Structures are given as C-alpha cells and as structure tokens.
Amino acid sequence: MFELLGIAPQALFGQLLLGLINGSFYAILSLGLAVIFGMLNVINFAHGALYMIGAFVAWMLLQYLGIGYWASLILSPIIVGLLGALIERTLLRRLYHLDHLYGLLLTFGLALIFEGLFRREFGSSGQPYTIPDLLTGGKNLGFMFLPIYRGWVIVASLIVCLATWFVIERTKLGSYLRAATENPTLVSAFGINVPRMILLTYAFGVGLAAFAGVLAAPIYQVSPLMGSNLIIVVFAVVVIGGMGSIIGSVVTGFGLGIIEGLTKVFYPEASTTVIFLVMAIVLLIRPAGLFGRTR
C-alpha cells in the first residue's frame, strides 16, 4: 500500500510521530491559554515566552546547579509559575476593568521584554540539552523506529492534559473555578477568595507552558526564539478549536499536529502554512470554532 502512494513507511510514520509531538505542545499551550482566558479574560501573549523561559530554566538548572531533567520537570514549572504569579499580582490585575485588548497588549509587551533579555544574554542560536539517561535509545516497533524520549513526550503531555481536565471538571476546586468563570461576584459572595483563584489560575497556566518547555528542551534546541514562533501557531489552534472546552483544546492540538505532520510527507511546501489554512476554512464554515460556544 505504501509503495502505491510512493512514500516510504519510515518517512510517513516518522513525520506522524513528529506531528504528534508538535501536537502535544500545541495541546498543552492552548490548554493553558484556554484556562487563563476562561478565568482572566486575558489572551496571554507571553505564553510562548514563558514556554521558552521554562526550557531555559531547565537548561540553567543543569548548567549552573547540576540539577537534572526529572527535577527540572517539577522545578521549572514552579519557578515560572511564581514568575506568573508576580506578573498577575503586579501588572495584569490592574487591567481587569478595561477592555480585554489591553491584557493582550500588556502581555505582548512582556513577551518582547523576555525575548529581548534572553536574546541579549544567549544570542539567537540554540543551546543543546541532553536527553536523560533513562529515556535515551529507541525501540523498533516493526513498522518504524521509536525514539523512547519522543514516546515519553506524547505520554507525558497526555497525562498532564488529562490531569488538568480532571482537576477542572471533577474536583471541588475545579467547580469553584468554573463557577468563578461564570460569575465571579456571586462566587466571592459565598466567601471564596476569587482574586487568589485568579492568581493561582494564571500561575498554573504559565506553569503548564513551562512544563511544555522542559519537555521540548531535549528535542529542539533551547533558544530564545522558540516561543515566539510557536505562540502564533497556537493562537491559530485556539481559534480553530475555540476556547470553550478542555477536551476540545487537547483534541484540536493533537489533530492539527497530525495534519501538519502528514502535510510534511505529502506536500512539504505547505507544512508551515497548513494550520493557518485550516483556520481560514474553519472560520468560513464554523466561525465559533470546532468546540467553541458563541458568547
């Protein structure tokens, strides 16, 4: 069958795998954007920059303190989450009474600051980050060769996405969160500290971005530019999926990763633009997005 298509199965499955990996980053990042948007009504333009910082924190922990991958996977999201909490408390909080666009513009400014600082410090070239010992090597699956680390990335991101879904949809904390998204005044009347929930939501959302950054560090080079190129694609993913549901973000993220991977096999010239084309088609057919609610 593969011979008929004129494509080597190795290439096809290799690109599919790469697509799934990109898709897992799209999923985690768009999930974080959706959680933040639901609570804060802010589109976090700095999301890509914080993903980049997450990767850099892991790199710096290894380089300067000798702290390895597994610890970084926990530490980096916490450090970036603290940075996020600082941003929310000192800057974003002043804008909630204004038009949502100001939140976008503020976080855009933050993205420029972060990217500029890291570019000044590390230049535009990437820093390598080695794969942890436990996950090196690969497995021959018969139809393709699977590098263990890449399999791990997909599994880890699925676990994180499912855990997020579980916390928000199935726990008490999540129910407060959903209620506060619908009607913050009423929820605070019940004695729940809504500003603190907003703070935690933002910290959690950017922590997710940092987690994705650590996952990405061994695959891509750790570079100051890694975030800004990704975030625009993630915006397109968010427009396609709509920010209404968590499962929607995850499905859209992985789905678009696969579409991108397949495009690389069959028509490589369009691989950078295919997601934007999908976005245009979705806007024509279903303007609210695949999983979106109009509001």
Add this chain to the structure above:
Amino acid sequence: MMQTRNLAILVALLALAILAPFVVYPVFLMKALCFAIFACAFNLLIGYVGLLSFGHAAYFGGSAYIAAHVAKVWGWPIELAILSGVAVAAILGLMFGALAIRRQGIYFAMVTLALAQMVFFLAVQAKFTGGEDGIQAVPRKVLFGFIDISNEFTFYYVVLVIFLAAFALIYRIVHSPFGQVLKAIRENEPRTISLGYRVNHYKLLAFVLSASLAGLAGSTKVFVTQLASLTDVQWQMSGEVVLMTLVGGLGTLFGPVVGAFVVITMQNYLSGFGEWVLVIQGVIFVIVVLSFRRGIVGEIAAWWKARRNGAP
C-alpha cells in the same frame, strides 16, 4: 476663533514639514512619514471601529515586496509600482478582512495575526522575495517620466505629498457619514445593527481601506530605503505599528503620526544597543498600557479640554 487657531496650527505644521529636510536627514524623515501613514491606517481600524488587527505587517510587507518586484524585475515606473502594491494590499485586506470579521474582540486579533504569519511563511518560501536577502537596490529614477527623484531631497517632497494625501483621505473617512457609522459600531455594535446598518459591510470596507493605506505605506517605504525584506512582514512589524499608535494616542487623528516619529527616532538612536531595543519597546508597551493609555496626543487633548473647562 477655534477655526482660525486650528488653521494656524495646520499652516505652522505644514511649514515645519516643508523646512524639515534642511535641518534633519531626509531619509529619516521619509521613513518616519511612511510609518506615520502605516500607523494612521492601523488607527483607522482600532481607533474608529474598535478592531485590533495584529497582522498589519502582512499588508505593509506584502505590498513592499510587490512594489519592489515590479519596479526592479519588470522595470515598471514608481507610480505604477506603488499602485500595484496598494492593489495587492487591498486584495489581501479583502480576503483576510472577510475572514477576520467573522470573529470579534480578542479572536479578531488572533485571526489577523495568524493570517499575517501565513503571509510571512509564504514570503520566506517564495522565490521572488529573495529569502533572507530580500529585494535589494530597488531602482528610484523618475516620477511621471519627468521628475528626477534619485535625489533624496526631491523625493522627500514626493513622500510628503503622499503622506498628506493619505492623511487627508483618512480625515475625510473619519468625518464622513461612513465614519460616523464606524464610530457607532465601536461604541455599540448591537445597537448599530438594530438601527439597520449592515455592520459587516462597514467593517469590511474599513478593513480594506486600512489594509490599502498600510500597503501605500509599505510600497512607498520600499523606494525610501530601496529594500523590501522579511523584516517588513514579520509579526514584530505588526507589533511596532500597534506601539506607535498606542504611544501617540489611540483614536486621535495626529496621535499615530506623533507615535511614528517617536518610535522611529527611538529606533534610530538605539540601533547600536542591539537586543535592548526589543526590551525597551516591551517596557514602553507595558508602561503605556498600565498608565498612559490615552497616549501623547490624547493626554494633550485631555489637558487642553480640562483647562478650557476649568477657566471660563
């Protein structure tokens, strides 16, 4: 009384613009004027319709490539090259605008940004754009077949005329019945719909006008710097025009012009600082959004109004 004072200010500004190249480097002035057109075009959408386009680099840079290509490779005269740049920007604006106005608010910004990124990737891949090198040494010889514009000094006045024409057009648009409907959409879209206006037609027309004017800015800029490159279509360029408009004052006529001059001057003086420029721009973004939302012209106007009301 008010009328004569406004007229006096206008004449003084015009005199300043005419005398400026005797004092300041003309290429710098021309560049600033092009970006002033660009920022005014952007402001037409955000300031008067309330639509934040985060992808205006697509029209600016797209038209720059087209103008540079037809002038250099096909040997078209400059006036036709600029016109074809504007035409392409208008077509792009029509296509992207029709898609983007299907969503509102924050989604509108994301859609325009994503579509502009598509143009960027196309520019990276297309052969005629010259990849990283861009289209260099775009020829600038004669205008209308008899005006020699290879001289920077003469070309400055051509750019000034283009700027004044664009500014006058925007003034007319804003102060027309059409402009009033746009402002109504900005203030209250559902009410405008209920009054019987086909809001989407107005939005789309405003979008196409804004994109075309951004195209005019881009294709004029090509003949100032004689270069069309990836910088012109990058998302950073879309961010820069937002910054200019914010600094100058959203929704004011002169704000974007002031903002463009401020930002271009800043870039000129800071060009030696490398990546710090990015950081400084980011800091200005944050400061303006947090505590200077009216911008320079907006603050002056508010101060003026308060003074007039305070002292009868």
